[in-house]
Amino acid sequence: LTASLRPPRHHVSRTAIGYWAARAVAGWLVVAAAQVVWLASSSGHAGVHVAGLVATVAVGGAHAVVMPQWRYRVHRWEVAPQAVYTRAGWLHQESRIAPISRIQTVDSERGPLEQLFGLANVTVTTASAAGPLEIHGLDRDTAQRLVDDLTTAAQATRGDAT
């Protein structure tokens, strides 16, 4: 029996592409701003500084364009009758599977930037410090429904889930 892991059934919200891009741009802007300050405050070597700035803009731009698209294709989730299954990442991808019976908490969180995009993330924790399943970039309603479903399902099982 040689098989491969099929992707989870559901994509996250398409809005997440914009959210990831905005987050990437914000991160690169910090770097670029630091470079601009350095350029303005130092005398000489202006050419090197400008080249650095151009490189930052080029790398940052490529990152902000490629990464969100790539992430959108990878990020997926699924709640099967017995288990929760997620996949996340882009260059470095990770699939996580946790049985419903071992779920300890289900949290939903909306950061300021996520709120702007109407998104939320859901974190499913188990008793293992290594195993939280995080689903980023869900739209608000889906996230709320997912939390409700998982909480109900997890309550149906007994024991301390270790």
Next chain:
Amino acid sequence: VSDTTTNAVSPDWQRLSRRMLLIHPVQEIPRALPALFGVFVAGSRSGNGGLWALAGLAFTIGLGMIRWFTTRYRVTADRVEVRQGLFRRRLLAVSRDRLRTVDVEAHALHRLLGLARVTVGTGRSDRERGGGVRLDGLTLDVAERLRDELLERRPAAAAAAGTTGAAPPAEPPAAELARLDSRWVRYGPFTLSGVVAVGVVAGFAANFASEAHLDPRDYGVLRDVIDRLRDAPVALAVAEGLVAASAVVAAASTVGYVLAFWNFRLTRNPGGTLHVARGLITARATTIEERRLHGVEISEPLLLRAVGGARCIAIATGLRVGRGAERGGSLLLPPAPAREAERVAAAIVATPAPITCPLAAHGPRASRRRYTRALAGWALLAGAVAVACAAFDWPAWPWQVAIALLPAALALAADRYLSLGHAFAGGRLVTRTGSLVRRRSILAPAGIIGWNVERTFFQRRAGLATLTATTAAGHQQYDVADVELGEALRFAEEVRPGLLAEFLEEPARATEPPDVPPSHGARPAAPPA
């Protein structure tokens, strides 16, 4: 004293042992030393620093005693509760059915007064330091009865026949799994536990010497040593320095081994608990419920492996593998002959199969990855050194050292590959990784919560994956590193049938990117054990 007649388990609020009135102040004083010193200095300005310092000392002792007066505990049918604090009242409570481990520990001062500290561990809350409930200062007798009753294993009457020290009661039914053999002390120098201690002492001494303007050249012996090193060729001086440092570290490590592990004894009690007792001056006894014990790890740090030694570490919920020689209380066997470690591990998991079985190798692609990573790391270092040598006019020896490191990097890669392996034997997941510390982890499927399948960009190109079993026990995750994806999934299904089944698909319908080559059914041959 009324202490000994106190009921260990009683729903009434109780005080800790009265003898703690002697210990608390002694514990407070070192903590308050900087403040006391400050008071002394500030007081000296007004001419009577001594008086001020005395007042500060009295205040500190008073504070220490208040801790006893304000601390109460009770053990009800379902909870252990501790109430403490004068200004900031705190109530710590642990549900008894969430209780995982009970540690009984006695430092030198505690032992002098016949006291012990009981720490009740609860797994999850232990993640933050001091998360468990700690009863610091019960008489040894009460502490041992409390432990036995909390673990609900033996009637209090039987346990009350306690013995000296924090050693477990030597009852006939408790089966001894291991006991320290004094010859094991020869592994002490290879544990390197003394490095930190020696480093701290050396740093402190150097700092003190420079603060006090002491010149080592004022002392005859040191002057001779310095002159000798200065006159000797550089290589010889370095070699002599290394030998001297190694000797000091080895001696300190041996002392550390004896201090930590003297009187070591591992027993299995009939009620289903493992009991570890050890320590020369600080006696420590840990009791682990076997239903919380999901496996065992045989760990071999490189130096220890070179001399044929190994140690055993418990994989139990509520026992996070900590740092230091005692591994946060999860150590089941101190550095001992590898054969002994295998025997103890087999006794703990009740079957020798997972310990002796051959492991499936991870194949040439995993091997290539080990070399690529070792060489990439080395190239990065060598490149940085080369740039620094060119740009900053460094002497030649750094890059000579860098080149000399190449064989070491290659040897590390080879050994890291040879360490990789996994198997499912005796109903247990077995995985082995690492070179600097090689660990063979044996984990029962019941302890596995879920699976993570991790694939970096380069792993996807090589068709490999890292399969991680997540668990609430031990390190929280056990990796089967760089194994072919098909084999990883087959293995996961073999260990915990059903969990992955609905997420698998046949390779024909695979929608994976084309950089995943089709898996071949044959498993790689097992390497010699």
